[in-house]
Amino acid sequence: MKKLWMITFLTLSLLLLALPVYAATEGESVSAKETGAFYNAEETELTILYGKQTVKCENAAIKSGDVTYLPLREVLAAYGASTSWAVGEAEDKVIVTAGKNRYQMVVDLEKCEAYGLDNKVYALKHEGNILYLPVHFYTDLVNCGLVWNREKCLLTLNDADKKDGVTIFNPTNGGISYKKILNLPEYQKTAAPVVSRSGAVQSRAVLSGEVFEQGVASYYGAKFHGRRTSSGEAYNKDAYTAAHKTLPFGTIVRVTAQWNGKSVDVKINDRGPFSHGRVIDISTAAARELGMISKGIGHVTLEIVSYPQ
Numbered sequence: 553m554k555k556l557w558m559i560t561f562l563t564l565s566l567l568l569l570a571l572p573v574y575a576a577t578e579g580e581s582v583s584a585k586e587t588g589a590f591y592n593a594e595e596t597e598l599t600i601l602y603g604k605q606t607v608k609c610e611n612a613a614i615k616s617g618d619v620t621y622l623p624l625r626e627v628l629a630a631y632g633a634s635t636s637w638a639v640g641e642a643e644d645k646v647i648v649t650a651g652k653n654r655y656q657m658v659v660d661l662e663k664c665e666a667y668g669l670d671n672k673v674y675a676l677k678h679e680g681n682i683l684y685l686p687v688h689f690y691t692d693l694v695n696c697g698l699v700w701n702r703e704k705c706l707l708t709l710n711d712a713d714k715k716d717g718v719t720i721f722n723p724t725n726g727g728i729s730y731k732k733i734l735n736l737p738e739y740q741k742t743a744a745p746v747v748s749r750s751g752a753v754q755s756r757a758v759l760s761g762e763v764f765e766q767g768v769a770s771y772y773g774a775k776f777h778g779r780r781t782s783s784g785e786a787y788n789k790d791a792y793t794a795a796h797k798t799l800p801f802g803t804i805v806r807v808t809a810q811w812n813g814k815s816v817d818v819k820i821n822d823r824g825p826f827s828h829g830r831v832i833d834i835s836t837a838a839a840r841e842l843g844m845i846s847k848g849i850g851h852v853t854l855e856i857v858s859y860p861q
Contacts, residue, residue, distance in 0.1 A: 595614050600626070600630040600706075600708075601709070602709040603711060609626045620686065621677045621684035625682075625683070627707065632731065633648055635648055635782075648733055648736060650733050656738070668693075668736055668737075672692075678827075687700045693735055695732045763854070764856050766854070767832075767851070769851075769852040771834045781793075782795075782801075782822045783822060792816060792837055793820070796823070796833075797824065805832070805854050805855065807838065807842065809843065812842075814842050816838045
């Protein structure tokens, strides 16, 4: 009897190991080698205290092993800085703007790494189209005291404990104080066109109606409904929108499913997808039009319908 029990246990264990791991995109089977995604991670609501301001963040802090990762855009917004993606450059790059100063953080979306001053390397994670970096990244970045309470999932920024430089006060923007960003180089534009991982040159030289790119599309899960996108708009699962790594916000793209010939036009209002080999992340409504809901992912062709004026 004991021998039979052991054989059953070992058989079930082997079957569990053989099962695929599922990422944030619905219906998508991925390999655990894709280190950019979170596996068996614990999500906890993130609160940021800054002076008298208390911010309940849309996106959670995510604990993965012994490391906690915080959403880049929301932490820097609480600090008084904004983030955007560089468009049409030779590298994938996040621009951080604080007051009149602009800084850059080069990212490698395949290696899941971000690079600070002197090419210091930070682990980079993502869920959907949201970038997450470890707590020690923000400790290096902000020019004020930073205290992280892991148990309460509480991040406190303290102006009274300045590291370096002075606070720049901007009375025209509601009295928000912008601090100097540390350990990121100043922004420098690299004019060479971006070459995507599918091999298509991503440039505004592509004319309307021409095939712009081909590759794998995925779609946003329902959990992202209502969250802010990189353009500042709230994601609406019922609208025809999409995320692309480099196309300007407001670009209209025709997405054609290679498996059934169906097409849908979407507006670019977010950045991503960050999974290797993906070229576009479309809304739930757009995925439904293409017959992609049950597939989760699928090969598509992208055409430019129009660029923003």
